[in-house]
Amino acid sequence: MSETDVKARASKKYVRTFIFSMRTGTPIEKLHVVTKVFMIVVLSTLTLYMFDIPVSRGGPDFIGLGLLLVLVFSLLAISRTAKYLVNSYLVLSIPVILAQFFWWLFFSESLPGAKMTFYLWPGFFPIGVSTLVFVGTFVLVYFKTRSVTVSLAPAVLLWWFTIMPSVLAHSSLATWIKFPLGGTYSFSLPQWSAYIGFAKALGYAILIYTSFLFLLTTRDVEIGGALRQLRVSFRKAFFVMLMFRNLNTILLDYESIRMAQIARASSVIRSGILPRMKDLAYVSIPLVATMIRRSTEMGVALYARGFEASKGMTNYKETKQLSGVDYAIMALLIAFLIYEVILGHSITALFGR
Amino acid sequence: MSVLEVNGFWWKYRSYVGAENPYTLKDLSFKVDKGEFFGIIGPSGAGKTTLCYALTGIIPHVFNVPYGKEREHLKGEIKLFGQTLTKVEAVKDEKTGKTTDKIVGMKQTAPRAGLLLQDPENQFLRMDLLHEISFGMEMLQLPESEIERRAKDALEVVGLGNLWPIADLVHPNDLSGGQKQRAAIASFIALRPELLVLDEPMSNLDPEGKLSIIQAIDRIRNDFDITIIVVEHNPEVIQKYADKVLALNNGQAIAYGTAEEVYSQQKLFEENGLYASDIARIGWQSGLTCKGRVPFTVDEMVEACECKPEPFLKDIEDYKPDETAEEIISIKNLDFSYEDGTQALKNVNFTIRKGEYVGLIGQNGAGKSTVSKVISGLYKKFLGEAKVMGQNLRDKKVIQKIPCYVGYVFQNPDNQIFMRKVYDEVAYGLKNLKVPQQEIDQRVNKALKSVGLLAKINEDPMFLGKGEKRRLTVASILAMNPKIMIVDEPTTGQDFRMSEDIMTLLEDLNKSGTTILAITHDMTLVSEHTKRVIVMHEGTVLYDGSTRGFFANEDLLQKSGIIPPLAVRLSHAYMKKHPSSPCLLNAKEWTTALEQMDLK
Numbered sequence: 021m022s023e024t025d026v027k028a029r030a031s032k033k034y035v036r037t038f039i040f041s042m043r044t045g046t047p048i049e050k051l052h053v054v055t056k057v058f059m060i061v062v063l064s065t066l067t068l069y070m071f072d073i074p075v076s077r078g079g080p081d082f083i084g085l086g087l088l089l090v091l092v093f094s095l096l097a098i099s100r101t102a103k104y105l106v107n108s109y110l111v112l113s114i115p116v117i118l119a120q121f122f123w124w125l126f127f128s129e130s131l132p133g134a135k136m137t138f139y140l141w142p143g144f145f146p147i148g149v150s151t152l153v154f155v156g157t158f159v160l161v162y163f164k165t166r167s168v169t170v171s172l173a174p175a176v177l178l179w180w181f182t183i184m185p186s187v188l189a190h191s192s193l194a195t196w197i198k199f200p201l202g203g204t205y206s207f208s209l210p211q212w213s214a215y216i217g218f219a220k221a222l223g224y225a226i227l228i229y230t231s232f233l234f235l236l237t238t239r240d241v242e243i244g245g246a247l248r249q250l251r252v253s254f255r256k257a258f259f260v261m262l263m264f265r266n267l268n269t270i271l272l273d274y275e276s277i278r279m280a281q282i283a284r285a286s287s288v289i290r291s292g293i294l295p296r297m298k299d300l301a302y303v304s305i306p307l308v309a310t311m312i313r314r315s316t317e318m319g320v321a322l323y324a325r326g327f328e329a330s331k332g333m334t335n336y337k338e339t340k341q342l343s344g345v346d347y348a349i350m351a352l353l354i355a356f357l358i359y360e361v362i363l364g365h366s367i368t369a370l371f372g373r
Numbered sequence: 374m375s376v377l378e379v380n381g382f383w384w385k386y387r388s389y390v391g392a393e394n395p396y397t398l399k400d401l402s403f404k405v406d407k408g409e410f411f412g413i414i415g416p417s418g419a420g421k422t423t424l425c426y427a428l429t430g431i432i433p434h435v436f437n438v439p440y441g442k443e444r445e446h447l448k449g450e451i452k453l454f455g456q457t458l459t460k461v462e463a464v465k466d467e468k469t470g471k472t473t474d475k476i477v478g479m480k481q482t483a484p485r486a487g488l489l490l491q492d493p494e495n496q497f498l499r500m501d502l503l504h505e506i507s508f509g510m511e512m513l514q515l516p517e518s519e520i521e522r523r524a525k526d527a528l529e530v531v532g533l534g535n536l537w538p539i540a541d542l543v544h545p546n547d548l549s550g551g552q553k554q555r556a557a558i559a560s561f562i563a564l565r566p567e568l569l570v571l572d573e574p575m576s577n578l579d580p581e582g583k584l585s586i587i588q589a590i591d592r593i594r595n596d597f598d599i600t601i602i603v604v605e606h607n608p609e610v611i612q613k614y615a616d617k618v619l620a621l622n623n624g625q626a627i628a629y630g631t632a633e634e635v636y637s638q639q640k641l642f643e644e645n646g647l648y649a650s651d652i653a654r655i656g657w658q659s660g661l662t663c664k665g666r667v668p669f670t671v672d673e674m675v676e677a678c679e680c681k682p683e684p685f686l687k688d689i690e691d692y693k694p695d696e697t698a699e700e701i702i703s704i705k706n707l708d709f710s711y712e713d714g715t716q717a718l719k720n721v722n723f724t725i726r727k728g729e730y731v732g733l734i735g736q737n738g739a740g741k742s743t744v745s746k747v748i749s750g751l752y753k754k755f756l757g758e759a760k761v762m763g764q765n766l767r768d769k770k771v772i773q774k775i776p777c778y779v780g781y782v783f784q785n786p787d788n789q790i791f792m793r794k795v796y797d798e799v800a801y802g803l804k805n806l807k808v809p810q811q812e813i814d815q816r817v818n819k820a821l822k823s824v825g826l827l828a829k830i831n832e833d834p835m836f837l838g839k840g841e842k843r844r845l846t847v848a849s850i851l852a853m854n855p856k857i858m859i860v861d862e863p864t865t866g867q868d869f870r871m872s873e874d875i876m877t878l879l880e881d882l883n884k885s886g887t888t889i890l891a892i893t894h895d896m897t898l899v900s901e902h903t904k905r906v907i908v909m910h911e912g913t914v915l916y917d918g919s920t921r922g923f924f925a926n927e928d929l930l931q932k933s934g935i936i937p938p939l940a941v942r943l944s945h946a947y948m949k950k951h952p953s954s955p956c957l958l959n960a961k962e963w964t965t966a967l968e969q970m971d972l973k
Binding site: 024025026028029031032033035036044103104107167239240241262265268269272273276277279280281282283284285286287288289302303305306309310313314317318319320321322323324325326327328329330331332333334335336337338 | 426429430431434435480481482483484487488490492495496497498499500501503504507508509510511512513514515516517520521535537538539541542543544546547560561564712714746749750751769773774776777779780781783785787788789790791792793801802805806807835849850853
């Protein structure tokens with residue numbers, strides 16, 4: 021490659037993936053799609069196992085789950101796709117994860133162990149770690165949105181979460197100064213239900229974000245190539261590839277349709293959830309019409325390029341080989357799987373509780 | 374030798390619901406010789422795209438006919454490269470001994486014939502340019518080295534050689550309009566076809582993009598000796614390049630002959646609503662001739678004008694800003710960057726006052742749509758100052774209310790029709806604004822009346838024609854009574870009459886007080902309808918002032934990459950000989966000037 025070619029490549033910083041785009045030249049870009057699928061499968065198995073370790077064997081391994089979540093988010097950060105997630109699906113996925121947490125908090129079966137107190141209000145106003153959480157969240161969200169109300173809501177919510185468990189509220193490490201204010205409002209639950217709820221929430225977060233990692237960092241040629249390597253016929257491989265490719269197209273169509281909808285005053289008067297759902301349903305009319313037109317023309321395009329009559333397909337830069345990084349990640353995952361599932365260890369137990 | 378022979382061809386699409394479809398193509402017969410540049414012209418719905426499908430075997434192999442009705446849906450014969458491409462024949466089944474009608478002929482025309490669709494985006498099949506170009510070759514099972522060599526060549530030929538080093542990283546949809554179209558052409562060039570059919574390859578491109586396409590087509594025709602069939606509205610292209618022209622209307626051939634023969638028939642163009650060039654229109658109106666027919670080119674027209682004294686316009690109307698009018702839009706030091714870091718706007722400044730009709734022009738990617746989306750509150754993360762009706766767009770509450778003041782008509786009608794009934798569609802925005810039902814009825818009726826769609830109030834928008842859909846989208850915005858209306862490419866994909874309709878509609882709206890900002894690539898429309906233009910170039914405002922001032926300035930034209938309409942080029946050519954004559958902008962001005970010259 022000549023010097024100008026290298027420069028041209030360096031100037032192309034992002035490449036489109038199934039949804040949004042990722043940074044070029046990162047180790048994630050070089051990962052084989054088989055590794056990514058393997059990762060989804062192993063992480064799901066691990067997660068499902070880790071949050072279901074019975075109390076008698078030490079309970080869910082939430083430090084282990086936390087580590088896995090950190091791993092997933094580091095991969096998202098390395099591929100520079102985290103920002104797309106933050107701007108779009110993160111908000112959508114948080115209610116799902118919170119719902120999981122509360123469900124397991126209140127509805128887990130009667131579990132052994134001491135009760136644990138949760139405050140709706142601890143009876144005092146604490147200055148401490150919770151204050152830092154409040155200020156930190158507020159500043160971060162404010163820089164992103166530039167809106168006081170929008171940043172206040174998550175800051176208050178997270179602040180409340182940090183003062184909720186009695187252990188944290190009363191710990192001298194977490195709470196430095198207390199101003200007595202109002203009465204105490206609290207409820208008690210078996211200690212385990214909190215741990216399990218937390219572990220479940222972590223686990224579902226891992227499942228959701230791993231799938232996003234796959235969609236955010238994979239391109240059609242990788243899927244097609246991997247299917248070829250698995251000896252799937254080129255026609256079937258192509259249609260799978262086309263299906264994933266169209267995710268990207270649909271997303272772009274959705275964006276322009278949504279803009280047209282905003283231009284028609286769909287959000288001028290702030291309305292409840294129901295009208296919003298209705299708006300979303302209306303998007304489907306132009307979206308489906310566009311999809312139908314596109315798929316008809318795609319059939320024409322396929323014919324015009326000789327797809328129908330073709331008996332095979334040259335492998336021109338379609339496949340890629342597994343690299344050292346692929347093997348390393350797979351080995352790490354397998355090691356973790358053996359450690360947790362087969363040997364029955366838990367990282368949380370390692371640290372002691 | 375003829376590459377293509379069409380004899381008495383009829384076709385009708387199968388209908389899945391309700392009544393039978395009428396014939397889309399009726400009794401077509403023509404020939405295309407090897408190496409020829411063959412032009413197909415005609416208004417919307419004339420059957421041009423259907424004909425392209427039939428010429429490449431997509432009809433009847435992708436769009437098929439119901440079993441047993443072959444003879445009804447398809448009549449006549451098409452021969453490609455001397456072989457039968459499509460024909461219905463009675464075939465005897467050897468087992469049963471019964472004879473049934475069957476469609477016979479070549480099943481596959483690729484790679485010998487290629488078809489380029491109107492919208493290149495819909496024909497892209499892959500997520501990177503490299504595989505997009507090589508896909509057809511992979512299907513042919515060419516060796517890897519050959520694919521690489523041909524893919525690189527093909528990109529060079531269409532002028533995209535600079536993209537070769539990053540071809541595996543670029544998504545075809547990320548290219549600009551002209552580049553997309555050229556990439557699509559490259560994907561066929563690589564297959565070394567003998568015949569290339571292009572369906573309106575130049576619609577929706579800026580003037581320079583159009584030029585790059587036609588130059589690419591002309592180059593491949595010479596380099597590879599390919600026969601070219603082009604569906605195109607632009608008379609300039611057809612007149613300059615086409616050897617033969619076929620004009621269609623309602624599926625029938627209304628004219629067939631050399632470009633010179635077809636383009637000198639005034640009646641044909643006026644009766645069928647076909648695009649005639651500015652030069653021809655001036656010629657017809659003022660009765661000037663050259664070589665015994667209406668002039669075709671600028672040079673011919675200049676020559677024809679020589680027999681007359683110098684043309685002049687008594688009182689040239691020109692743009693004078695009304696300083697007293699209310700400022701509707703005011704943009705100061707506006708910067709905007711996209712998420713991936715590309716800066717789309719750099720220090721943009723302009724003011725638009727009440728009652729103005731402004732053309733926003735510039736090449737693809739110059740920042741026209743971006744600035745309009747900032748004005749309409751769709752892009753919020755800008756730097757600098759943007760005010761609409763004196764209210765700052767930094768304020769969230771103002772942004773939320775923007776749709777009440779700014780109406781944005783988007784480019785693609787299909788992406789902005791949300792309802793299954795014309796009435797509901799127009800009422801949608803009003804319901805969102807919680808307008809009382811009685812007023813909704815009034816406003817919907819008024820809006821539909823002004824776009825001429827009142828009769829279709831209860832129909833499903835999906836079944837409206839192209840031009841009607843476009844007018845419906847204008848009505849939907851119109852009903853919301855915006856103070857300013859932004860129209861993005863109002864005439865793309867529309868034929869001559871539809872374009873005229875929509876432009877007249879906008880002009881009427883402007884006269885009744887609506888401020889209009891029109892984003893367009895069609896310089897003829899700009900020269901005919903707008904008094905003021907804002908010219909954008911690489912994210913900055915290059916020129917802001919009278920349309921005449923811009924078109925008269927050749928340096929500015931060159932810098933902005935805008936190719937002026939024929940009438941303006943005629944003025945430039947004429948002014949070289951007669952420096953005192955004014956820069957006339959359009960056919961209407963030229964005709965009036967020539968008439969006044971007679972009076973003189």
